[in-house]
Amino acid sequence: MLLRRIKREALKLVDGIKLVDFGFALPYTWVLVEGERKRALGVAMTLPEEVQRYTNSIGEPSVEKFIEHVDSLNVIERTLGLAAINAVSQYYVDLSNADNVDVLELLPQDAGKVALIGNMPPLAKELRERGYELYIFERNPKLWDRETLSDVLEYHLLPEMNVVIASASCLVNGTVDMLIDRARNVKLFVLTGPTGQLLPDFLSGTRVTHLASMKVVDIEKALFGLKLGSFRGFDEGNMKYVVEVK
Template identity: 30%
Template sequence: MSTTVATRLVAHLQPVTAGAQIADVRIGLGYSAVRLSTGEVGLSWTPKEEARCCQQFGEAGTLVGRPAGDLLGWLERPDALRRMLGLATANALGVRLAPAPATGADVIGLLGLEPADHLVMVGHFGPLLPPIRKTGCRLQIVEAEPDGEELGPEEGRQALGRCSVAIITATSLVTGGLEGYLEALGPVRAAVLLGPSVPLFPEVFRGSRLTHLAGSRVVDGARVLQIVSEGGGTPTLKVHLEAVIVPVG
């Protein structure tokens, strides 16, 4: 792909920014959320370092009332906090588009893992680890700051070139590593971008080796905003989200 995912996301959503302003912004411990003036709510993962120092955000107090297109453009900024708010805004704006066709919500069933498979997971996504390990496949986990047997980013990119299946968490959209991981992917039989922050727009990812987007649609925006404000994460949010899998091809 000749342009970045962030650039394509901004271009894809720019037509639906007309008339939309930022009505509410919540920066939580696990996730952050944006509500538009027309009611749509979008989520994004909160980087851990930002959760500890978000009170120092210099533009706090100026976000409500701004055009949604302004924050959408932050997807292309270099700092993770602005990218986070840009992604939450993108996911809120995406509600204005016709939803892409989905194929259920069972990621493990979709992948059909077997003992012969080599799965590389970029970002530790704990809920999937027990069912993955039950399949007997070879599993390698990639983290920015690896612990124990985890791989670092450079080793992870090398492993992505050799694996048969890949799961890349949407945190990489916020931290800025997604482009490198997508470029490193070899001829995998399946590659999934995973997590509640995933922007469910398959058009944006065509031309990459991603095969599916496994994300969530907000069902109850008011409850999502409350849980984010109270420091909640995936376990408390998930009952107010609809998990979906969208094919990229």
């Protein structure tokens, strides 16, 4: 299970990093950490449709406790755990070789069949306008439209795809292993969105080729947006980046 591997690697990096604050909230769950050098903010998409009845089994919160529960069966613990891993990742990440480009710039014109995991309308619109053969998969029926496929079809159709652009919320809902396994013929596999703030090394050796995410450069502004439940307010404190997984 990929999350267990990521958990093991992240726990090796938590010495000297303490929990400052956190929130299980909409649209993103967030964890703020601090070490000797700086503070770092990690987020993970909150999936309200997946939230179950919950009794706290974490106990006294800490960076380590959150990360230890990232492979929990409960989505609240998985989300907090991934946000904590992302915070630790952002504390250490080196973006000197990252590209400040849009994820679409990674796709060649002859990309073939492109799978979009998670209905992201602006991205879908641009992919269609550029003429790509696009297949959109979505789990949440509230986000379906007439051109959206149920995510149950991912298992059958992903082996035919040449490119996968997946919302990194697949790490939260537990489908990432299946996506990587079934996308056996891809040339390009991109995890995209704020939830993909992971250290690229955590994904080495998988089929994931790129992370397209956000670096929080103004923590106070981003936190203010998060506490107000604002996508736009959070985005204003960030810098988009694309980094290759080697």
